[in-house]
Amino acid sequence: GQQLNQSPQSMFIQEGEDVSMNCTSSSIFNTWLWYKQDPGEGPVLLIALYKAGELTSNGRLTAQFGITRKDSFLNISASIPSDVGIYFCAGQSGGADGLTFGKGTHLIIQP
Amino acid sequence: DTEVTQTPKHLVMGMTNKKSLKCEQHMGHRAMYWYKQKAKKPPELMFVYSYEKLSINESVPSRFSPECPNSSLLNLHLHALQPEDSALYLCASSQDPGWGSFFGPGTRLTVL
Numbered sequence: 001g002q003q004l005n006q007s008p009q010s011m012f013i014q015e016g017e018d019v020s021m022n023c024t025s026s027s028i029f030n031t032w033l034w035y036k037q038d039p040g041e042g043p044v045l046l047i048a049l050y051k052a053g054e055l056t057s058n059g060r061l062t063a064q065f066g067i068t069r070k071d072s073f074l075n076i077s078a079s080i081p082s083d084v085g086i087y088f089c090a091g092q093s094g095g096a097d098g099l100t101f102g103k104g105t106h107l108i109i110q111p
Numbered sequence: 112d113t114e115v116t117q118t119p120k121h122l123v124m125g126m127t128n129k130k131s132l133k134c135e136q137h138m139g140h141r142a143m144y145w146y147k148q149k150a151k152k153p154p155e156l157m158f159v160y161s162y163e164k165l166s167i168n169e170s171v172p173s174r175f176s177p178e179c180p181n182s183s184l185l186n187l188h189l190h191a192l193q194p195e196d197s198a199l200y201l202c203a204s205s206q207d208p209g210w211g212s213f214f215g216p217g218t219r220l221t222v223l
Contacts, residue, residue: 013145033211041216042115042201043154048211088153096166096208098144 002027006089006102013079014110021087021105022073029091032065032072033099037086046087047074076107084109113213117202123221126192132218134185142208145177146201148217154201160185161208183186192222212218 006023013019023032031050034096035043047058049072056063061063072091076083086106090099115136124130134143142161146154158177159167165177174196176188185202199219203212 031209031211035214040199040219041115042203042214045211045213050210090211094209096142096159096161097214098146098156098159098167098169099154099203100156103153 002078002091002093002100004089004091004100004102006105008105009103010106010108012108012110015079015081017079019076019079019083019107020073021089022071023089023091023102024071025091026070026095028069028092029093029100031092032063032070033090033092034061034063034072034074035088035090037088037104040058043088079107081109082109115174115202115204115213117200117215117218119218120216121219121221123223124189124192125223126194128217129188129190131189132187132200132202132220134204134215135183136204136213137183138204138206138213139182140204140206140213141182142205142210142212143179144203144205144212145185145187146214148199148201149189150198154214158187159208166208187218192220194222197218197222 034106037043054065089102145157148154173197179185199217202215205212
């Protein structure tokens with residue numbers, strides 16, 4: 001099946017630093033999504049990307065849909081304590097498909 | 112109403128029990144999904160319903176039986192589960208197939 005390679009696996013940063021994570025795939029996706037999941041909760045949709053080359057922002061978050069449709073990145077600027085959690089990228093190939101998830105990036109912020 | 116709700120939040124069942132998980136959304140979304148998530152792993156797709164019809168079954172064992180009674184409701188019927196089926200079961204919906212999915216809070220299932 002399709003696989004998404006998400007990196008880094010974990011990040012230890014200081015409050016106020018910028019964060020960058022990315023996902024790559026050997027297959028083309030038509031939709032790229034970024035989610036954040038807190039312990040014991042469901043994933044929360046942060047940004048949805050539907051067009052190759054698209055760059056979208058949501059507050060301090062910025063994500064891009066790679067031009068080859070095989071990659072995406074998420075940047076978080078000026079991190080704050082509530083940014084702690086696990087971030088997942090997810091791709092969708094076709095209209096009726098579900099999501100394929102990356103393995104997640106665990107973000108830890110040191111005060 | 113902009114959320115996906117799931118009940119129950121927690122469920123403990125024996126291997127001979129029959130139970131059901133329920134998911135509801137009132138956003139007019141036409142696609143609904145079940146995912147299974149084990150600890151420290153990403154969600155894995157189980158079923159996709161598109162316009163109330165089952166469109167994808169990711170080779171899920173028959174002890175899991177999905178049902179979509181109407182466009183707002185999605186059930187997952189459980190029977191004769193195994194301890195390894197213990198996981199967080201997530202429901203999601205999207206406006207149309209291919210659009211970003213919104214997830215519910217999940218049902219934490221423990222099979223004894």
